[in-house]
Amino acid sequence: MNCHPTLCGMLVEVDDGQVTRVTGDPDNPDSRGFLCVRGQAAPEILDNPRRLLYPMLRATRGGRWRRATWDEALDLIVQRMRAAGREAVATWPGHGIFANNYGTRIHSHLLRRFSNLYGCQWWSPAIICWALGGFGLGLTGLLEPNTKEDMGANANLILLWGANLASQPNTGRHLAAAKRRGARIVTIDVRETEAAAQSDETVLIRPGTDAALALAMLHVLVVEGLVDRDFVARHTIGFPPLAAHLRAHTPAWAAEITGIPAARIVDLARRYAGTRPAMIVVGGSSMHKASNGWHAARAIACLPALTGQVGIAGGGLGPRHGASLRGQVLGNIVALDRRPPGDDVPSQMTRITESLVSGRVRVLLLFGTDMLSSFADANRVAEGLARQDLVVCYDLFENDTARRFADVLLPSTSWLEELGCKATNTHVYLMPQVLPAPGETRSMPWLLRALAERLGLDDFFPWRDDVELVDAMIDVPATRHATVAALTAEGGMRAMDVSHVGHPDLTFPTPSGKLELFSELAVSRGLPGLPVYEAPADSPYPLTLRQGRTLTAFHGFYDHGQALPSLAKADPEPVLWISPADAAARGIPDGAAITLANARGEMRARAYVTSRIPAGTVWMRDGWSGLNTLTSGDAVLPDAAVEALGFSAGQAAFDARVDVTPLG
Ligand code: SF4
Numbered sequence: 001m002n003c004h005p006t007l008c009g010m011l012v013e014v015d016d017g018q019v020t021r022v023t024g025d026p027d028n029p030d031s032r033g034f035l036c037v038r039g040q041a042a043p044e045i046l047d048n049p050r051r052l053l054y055p056m057l058r059a060t061r062g063g064r065w066r067r068a069t070w071d072e073a074l075d076l077i078v079q080r081m082r083a084a085g086r087e088a089v090a091t092w093p094g095h096g097i098f099a100n101n102y103g104t105r106i107h108s109h110l111l112r113r114f115s116n117l118y119g120c121q122w123w124s125p126a127i128i129c130w131a132l133g134g135f136g137l138g139l140t141g142l143l144e145p146n147t148k149e150d151m152g153a154n155a156n157l158i159l160l161w162g163a164n165l166a167s168q169p170n171t172g173r174h175l176a177a178a179k180r181r182g183a184r185i186v187t188i189d190v191r192e193t194e195a196a197a198q199s200d201e202t203v204l205i206r207p208g209t210d211a212a213l214a215l216a217m218l219h220v221l222v223v224e225g226l227v228d229r230d231f232v233a234r235h236t237i238g239f240p241p242l243a244a245h246l247r248a249h250t251p252a253w254a255a256e257i258t259g260i261p262a263a264r265i266v267d268l269a270r271r272y273a274g275t276r277p278a279m280i281v282v283g284g285s286s287m288h289k290a291s292n293g294w295h296a297a298r299a300i301a302c303l304p305a306l307t308g309q310v311g312i313a314g315g316g317l318g319p320r321h322g323a324s325l326r327g328q329v330l331g332n333i334v335a336l337d338r339r340p341p342g343d344d345v346p347s348q349m350t351r352i353t354e355s356l357v358s359g360r361v362r363v364l365l366l367f368g369t370d371m372l373s374s375f376a377d378a379n380r381v382a383e384g385l386a387r388q389d390l391v392v393c394y395d396l397f398e399n400d401t402a403r404r405f406a407d408v409l410l411p412s413t414s415w416l417e418e419l420g421c422k423a424t425n426t427h428v429y430l431m432p433q434v435l436p437a438p439g440e441t442r443s444m445p446w447l448l449r450a451l452a453e454r455l456g457l458d459d460f461f462p463w464r465d466d467v468e469l470v471d472a473m474i475d476v477p478a479t480r481h482a483t484v485a486a487l488t489a490e491g492g493m494r495a496m497d498v499s500h501v502g503h504p505d506l507t508f509p510t511p512s513g514k515l516e517l518f519s520e521l522a523v524s525r526g527l528p529g530l531p532v533y534e535a536p537a538d539s540p541y542p543l544t545l546r547q548g549r550t551l552t553a554f555h556g557f558y559d560h561g562q563a564l565p566s567l568a569k570a571d572p573e574p575v576l577w578i579s580p581a582d583a584a585a586r587g588i589p590d591g592a593a594i595t596l597a598n599a600r601g602e603m604r605a606r607a608y609v610t611s612r613i614p615a616g617t618v619w620m621r622d623g624w625s626g627l628n629t630l631t632s633g634d635a636v637l638p639d640a641a642v643e644a645l646g647f648s649a650g651q652a653a654f655d656a657r658v659d660v661t662p663l664g
């Protein structure tokens with residue numbers, strides 16, 4: 001599933017056209033033979049009775065599917081696209097189409113090229129993933145991570161701040177290496193995660209209060225003289241206003257908000273400043289899923305800035321999903337300069353939902369994604385999907401969106417049935433096609449070429465074949481000019497020419513080129529100039545719901561794992577973590593059937609009563625049907641800020657306060 005920055009290597013044994021064995025590749029420098037339970041389940045994709053093998057059409061939603069030819073399906077799609085007009089057509093890709101090209105994002109870039117040349121809406125997949133957290137880090141200026149290898153070899157204190165290992169289990173090997181050297185590991189999270197089990201200590205925090213903790217730690221650095229004044233003078237701007245702003249953000253103030261005792265906040269700040277090198281691994285996505293979550297990333301990025309722990313081995317920010325290292329720049333095929341002017345809906349979740357509901361968008365093409373489970377305020381999204389003239393889902397399996405709203409299903413090839421090329425933070429990998437495409441499954445490039453031909457987009461695919469397409473992306477200085485032919489000759493992998501240390505020359509992608517403790521750019525886009533803590537809105541519902549990951553699921557892959565028997569068996573139904581106190585107050589025993597509800601929606605689940613989560617917080621793995629009927633679809637950033645850093649940070653709030661009751 002490619003939980004970047006890992007991307008495990010597989011050895012696939014094929015006999016007479018059948019896969020006989022899939023094992024971890026011990027020679028893969030990123031994964032060293034490891035495959036998690038998700039990777040081990042991958043062979044269950046092949047020959048799976050639920051797999052989509054043929055284009056399917058139906059006359060009415062909820063009606064029976066019938067098999068169609070590709071020509072019939074594509075002709076219908078193009079006819080509806082033409083009838084709606086290009087600006088009323090939208091494409092939205094998900095992680096599913098990255099399955100064979102994460103890190104290079106070839107299929108996503110190809111879809112963006114198609115959308116730019118045609119002039120339809122294109123929305124970034126990053127709006128449900130790493131981008132909003134990246135926005136917070138990027139306003140301060142710390143976007144480049146140090147690698148997991150650097151963390152294992154050099155960090156002496158590691159703060160796993162909202163960062164779990166369930167998404168990126170390979171990071172665990174490097175944490176273990178750091179521990180063997182005597183490094184101390186601290187987890188900061190809303191519950192005791194898999195990462196907490198690997199840590200020396202766990203700091204449990206109230207959801208949505210991470211910015212308050214970071215501001216109080218910054219306060220301690222300033223009042224106790226723990227600031228690296230030379231570094232701050234040379235490499236940051238805005239220290240005087242930040243220092244003045246921090247006066248009120250005392251540990252006692254933060255203790256009330258976060259639930260963490262003031263003495264512990266002081267101790268954490270002192271240890272962070274007093275340990276060199278110290279690294280912070282910031283969560284990729286879950287911790288930013290609230291209206292104020294991105295403020296935390298912005299404030300956290302000030303900690304290395306004030307202590308001068310930037311651009312050094314073992315310091316800075318650690319491995320983060322979706323982040324790129326210095327020098328990790330691949331080819332650009334998206335043809336943005338050729339996009340015709342038009343009525344563009346920004347990559348802002350709230351605006352996207354509005355465009356579906358209002359009829360501004362009428363034909364929706366979804367690629368490897370389950371929009372209904374991904375977007376916040378799912379009932380409103382469902383309203384918008386119901387109003388579409390045509391919904392097309394291209395995937396390996398049906399998912400909630402496809403079952404309820406698709407008019408056309410297009411069957412996708414899997415990772416062994418097409419040419420693939422991926423990149424981690426440090427290596428580029430080639431995945432040759434080893435199986436014929438089953439049934440009438442087709443690859444993403446094939447599908448987009450067929451659509452482009454029908455639409456008369458002559459220059460959409462200027463390459464002779466998929467090999468030339470891959471070469472156009474990877475034949476760049478960062479890969480030392482890798483090509484498919486060169487990688488094939490080298491056994492399929494090559495180390496990239498990148499720095500294991502983020503911001504090694506202490507330059508930063510901000511308007512000033514320095515770390516910006518105060519950001520004029522933020523002010524110009526309607527945001528506060530300094531990092532702030534914003535209290536969540538009051539709610540009549542008593543429990544704060546958070547969502548995250550388990551080892552058995554990653555994004556919406558394989559109908560959220562339910563299409564693969566071993567993953568479905570391991571994780572068969574929605575389970576809600578709830579504290580013993582909250583469960584007892586509601587008469588809920590462990591394992592009981594429950595309902596979560598608020599004014600927006602409700603869902604059923606089973607209670608997991610555990611002291612690993614504090615009272616007042618409940619938690620569930622993301623993706624379950626109905627979960628996002630409970631979450632807020634309000635915009636987090638002003639539209640003017642969404643693209644301010646060159647990537648789309650238009651995630652909705654996902655805030656959810658709920659109550660939980662026993663069922664029946
Ligand atoms: S899902 Fe598992 S096997 Fe696949 S890349 Fe991630 S850790 Fe590796």
